[in-house]
Amino acid sequence: MLKVTAIAAALLLSGPALAQHAHGAQKxxxxxxxxxxxxVHAELVxxxxxxxxxxxDEAGKPVDTKGYTGSVMVVSGGDRKTLQLTASGNALTGQAPGPVQSGAAITVVVKTAAGKSGQAKFSAP
Known part of the structure; x- marks a missing residue:
């Protein structure tokens, strides 16, 4: 029983450490x-x-996106559009065919110059 309690305590205490990089509602x-x-830290605007x-980067300093690639999928109601992003300075940018609606679900996919890739989900402001 002590072993089970120790494992449960370790899992509970490690939760915040595992989630330390999640930004959630952070702007x-x-x-x-x-x-x-x-x-890297990605800010959607x-x-x-x-x-x-x-x-x-981890310290909050802008990262040069040369060599980065990316795309976003914008879903609003039944409408779904995928946009390719272009590296420019410390951002990846793209143009939607029309204004992005508030509340649209946006999935961002980024591949760094080092080849590391990942995705994040946002809701358009």
């Missing part, structure tokens, strides 16, 4: 929501038709 420097993607994913 980035440009006011957009942030999540960890492929070992949507303005009209423009979708930008600003990239930061």
């Amino acid at each position: 980035g420097p440009n006011g957009g929501p942030m999540e960890d993607v492929a070992g 949507v303005s009209g038709q423009t979708v930008a994913v600003n990239v930061f």
Whole structure:
């Protein structure tokens, strides 16, 4: 019984350590929501038709996106669009065919210059 209690305690105490990089409702420097993607911090900023994913390191400093690739899938109601993102400075940007609706589900896929890839889900502001 002591062994089971010790394992349960270890799992409960390790939860915060495992989740320490999740940003959830945390806002980035440009006011957009942030999540960890492929070992970097990604901030989603949507303005009209423009979708930008600003990239930061662990210390919150902008990362040059040269060599990065990415895409976003925007789902609003029954409408689904996939946009390719282009690296520019410390962001990956793309243009939707029309304004991105507030509340749209946005899935961001990023591949770093080092080949590490990942995805995160956001809700458009």
